[in-house]
Amino acid sequence: MEKITVSICCQTFNHKDYIAQALDSFLIQKTTFKYEILLRDDASTDGTSVICKRYAKEFPELIKLLAYKENQYQKGVRPLADNLKRAKGKYIAICEGDDYWTDPLKLQKQVDFLEANADCSVCFHPSKFIYQNNPANFKIHKPKAANGNSFFTMKDVILGGGSFMTTNSMVFRNNLITQNLRWVQDAPAGDLPLMLQLALKGSIGYIDEVMGVYRVVSPGSWSSTMLKSTKQNRKHYRLMMTMWTEFDNWTNKKYHYYVLLKKFKNSFYYNLKFIKYFVRNIKKLSKVKMSLFI
Secondary structure (H helix, E strand, O other): OOOEEEEEEEEEOOOOOOHHHHHHHHHOOOOOOEEEEEEEEOOOOOOHHHHHHHHHHHOOOOEEEEEOOOOOHHHOOOHHHHHHOOOOOOEEEEOOOOOEEOOOOHHHHHHHHHHHOOOEEEEEOOEEEEEOOEEEEEEEEOOOOOOOOEEEOHHHHHHHHHHOOOHHHOEEEOOOOOOOOHHHHOOOOOHHHHHHHHHHHOEEEEOOOOOEEEEEOOOOOHHHHHHHOHHHHHHHHHHHHHHHHHHHHHOOOOOHHHHHHHHHHHHHHHHHHHHHHHHHOHHHHOOOOHHHOO
């Protein structure tokens, strides 16, 4: 039996309007190797589950559906970490249910890159960011220092933070991730800890071709929730600062200078953001218990 080279991990929840486009972008991949689609539905309530079941029934050899009846995220289960347990491939590719890929050769190009560069733990590419689910409102997201196909290091990941590379652009070597680390578990989101762990295991390869779309502030997305909730923003900021301290200690302060720069940048950004929010909403906030923001 032919071994699986790539496991595509797709985590979805209430992505009824998007999940079909994501799955179609996986199915059109042209490769010289075998891949699997690990589709995980976290008890969607909007009809996403019906679409997932239809695709899994139509493509049983490719799509392996894990459909929960009760939402696991609310119980503290990280969707990606849960899905990774099923992965049989040598490499892992990620794409959330509200994003999609645009190049049918994406997987082939990234696997070829990793095969040719054994010291690389992960390979990524720029993505097209679509805002407010409006295709006309977009930008190409890539590292500032990107100059053709190139390589990046831990310094770039730390200073770039969670937005350094989008999850739907990543293909990385399996079995490089450890989930039971305190700084990983305490992080408010899973993308940055994933990048940091991969940067610890090797160099970061970059292919300068846009091969995917990442939706920003789409209905029900994490970015939409963060934009609407200042309380959630404040909590996120605090947890991120804690994560950076724990990561710094765990690595014996090997990257201490860059961590300090990142913490300073985060502190400036979030406090400035909160000041602007208060100025814009001073009348509304006067009716709210200030303890929510302290």
